[in-house]
Amino acid sequence: MGRRQYTWRCIALFGWILFLLLLLAACSGETKEEESLEAGKVITPSEEEEPPEEQPEPTDEKEESVSETNYSEEFDTDPLPTTVEELAALEKGKYARKIFNNKDGAEREGSELLDHLGEDMPEISNNPSEAELDYFFRETLKLVQDDYSGEEEILKALKFQLLGSPEVEDPRYQFKEHLNIAVLLDASGSMAQEINGKTKMEAAKETITAFLEELPEETNVALRVYGQEGTSADSDKELSCSSSEIIYGYSPYEEATFSEALNSVQPAGWTPNGLALSKAQEDLAEFKGEENTNIVYLVSDGIETCDTKPVEVAKQFYDSNIQPIINVIGFDVDSEGQNHLKEIANAAEGLYQTVQDEDELANELNKINEMAEAWNEWKEKGEQAFDLKETQNSIDIFVYTTQNLAKLSEEKESVEYILEALLATDKVSDDIFYQLKEINSNYHTEMRTQVEQQKDRLEEWNENSYKEALQMLEDKYQENKE
Known part of the structure; x- marks a missing residue:
């Protein structure tokens, strides 16, 4: 037998001996574990010499408590x-x-x-x-x-x-020398959807134009659009979410100029509601609440799809020295959009209203027309004659x-x-x-x-x-x- 063959046989024999020793040790450990289980306790190496502790018998009260917990979790609403x-x-x-x-x-x-x-x-x-x-x-x-x-x-x-009555003590709701009305119009891609044969954008344009035509001549008006650039594609999100433009005002309504500006707007991209509100605050920065009655209407057909924090912005805008009245109109929105837009209005303690079509949008905006006529009468006759x-x-x-x-x-x-x-x-x-x-x-x-x-x-x-x-x-x- 060669030296190398003899060496390998020795190694193999040693391996078998080691395996048998380990097997015996394992059997001994299992015997101890079985004995400990019979005593009601699993023994770890550090506890082998300690006497087993007595475990209390489970009671009906404990079982009932577990059952109640599972029951309440199962029907939690x-x-x-x-x-x-x-x-x-x-x-x-x-x-x-x-x-x-x-x-x-x-x-x-x-x-x-x-x-x-x-x-x-x-x-x-x-x-x-x-x-x-x-x-x-x-x-x-x-x-x-x-x-x-x-x-x-x-x-x-x-x-x-x-609004305008001397019985309303909140200065925000008192008539001032100047009346400023701003409409913030969502120009996101979803405004291309149709209602009763018209796109939402077409319906909004016609309604807003008719609304502005009825305002008193001295009313300063503004129209700001947002989400009007890019597309609704992910690649255009950054561009669209940073897009907002004031296309008219602040000035009295002038038909030709306003129509030209409005016709240039087409539904395009994403929905940065917060950006529109923050830009509107910049627009109104010079119109302090002490001398101006400032009313802002946000018209949107859905939730914020950017990250412009509209609820926080609305609260900040409301608390500013502009003292705006901020109302929100949800134009044919689903439940998620309505809950979101209502949260924006609540942050600014303003009104929220859902409208389903062009007629309902017109009815909502007509409330401002009635209020603007009252402001005009107040200016002509004085506060005491306001009825x-x-x-x-x-x-x-x-x-x-x-x-x-x-x-x-x-x-x-x-x-x-x-x-x-x-x-x-x-x-x-x-x-x-x-x-x-x-x-x-x-x-x-x-x-x-x-x-x-x-x-x-x-x-x-x-x-x-x-x-x-x-x-x-x-x-x-x-x-x-x-």
């Missing part, structure tokens, strides 16, 4: 609102009004509706508990939750309708109550259409269907009662002077904010 203010604080659901407006299809084609809702529909068992039913109803309601107006919105509407029509203002105030009641009715019907679709496609039994329908009916009946009670309070306040009514609303608003 937001509580249902119990007041109009809580109702108004909720965000609009992604299918709000869509199901109601397509109710015939929802009733006939339940499976199609369920496919449309897809993964957004929460699951429900064949034999649900009361907690499961409540959870299912709340999550379903979120899908069709409409937007409601609380007393905060009514306060802001009342103050705007009474407010109580009946007209009452209609404007309480239209919020009527809208809330109508939305509750449509929302209730939308939930019922979903339930009928579930029943028609055998997703729920008859028993579950009627239980959910009763929950839906009880909830909306209670919320209608809350809205009616709010209406009674407002009617009582309206019998007092405007100043007292405003103060009551203001006090309640401040109380809610705290």
Whole structure:
């Protein structure tokens, strides 16, 4: 046998001996572990000589606590609102009004509706508990939750309708020597979408032109567009998100000049709402609030798609010495866009209104025309001769109550259409269907009662002077904010 062959045999023999030693050690360790498990404890090397500790027996109370924790996590959802203010604080659901407006299809084609809702529909068992039913109803309601107006919105509407009245103590809402009105128009690519045979941009142009033509001659007006450069492609985002231009004003309306400027604008890129507001603040820098009544309308059809922080900018603009009144109009926006634009308006304590088409946009802008005529009369006759029509203002105030009641009715019907679709496609039994329908009916009946009670309070306040009514609303608003 050669020396090299002998050496390899020695190495192999040594390896087998080492393997057997390790195997014996492992068996010994397993024996100790098995003994320790029988004693109720796993022994680590540092604990081998310590006596095993006694473990308390599990109790029914502990098992019940674990069960309750899992139960609450499984059915964790937001509580249902119990007041109009809580109702108004909720965000609009992604299918709000869509199901109601397509109710015939929802009733006939339940499976199609369920496919449309897809993964957004929460699951429900064949034999649900009361907690499961409540959870299912709340999550379903979120899908069709409409937007409601609380007393905060009514306060802001009342103050705007009474703009110029000596009874409104807020200097922001008092008439000054100069009236400046700015419209900030979204020129993003989505404004090329059509409504009733016209693009949103075409409808907005015609409506804004008609609105400006009716303003008193001495009114200073301005039109600023934003998102008007580039395209909606990612490669053009930086260009578009930095684009905003004042194409007219500040000066009285002049038809030829304004038309030429407006015709040059076409829907193009992204949506920098915050940039438009910050540029508008620069435009109005010389028009201090002490001598000017400054009103700004942001007209947009969607959410911020850049990173220009519109909510922060709106708050900063509002707090400046310009003292602007900043209102926001959502032009044919979806639920996400509406929630975003409403947040901008709230940051500036301004009004928010959704409009679906050209006529609704015109109606909203006409509110400024009426206010501008009142300003013109104030300038001609003086503050003491300024007369407010109580009946007209009452209609404007309480239209919020009527809208809330109508939305509750449509929302209730939308939930019922979903339930009928579930029943028609055998997703729920008859028993579950009627239980959910009763929950839906009880909830909306209670919320209608809350809205009616709010209406009674407002009617009582309206019998007092405007100043007292405003103060009551203001006090309640401040109380809610705290």
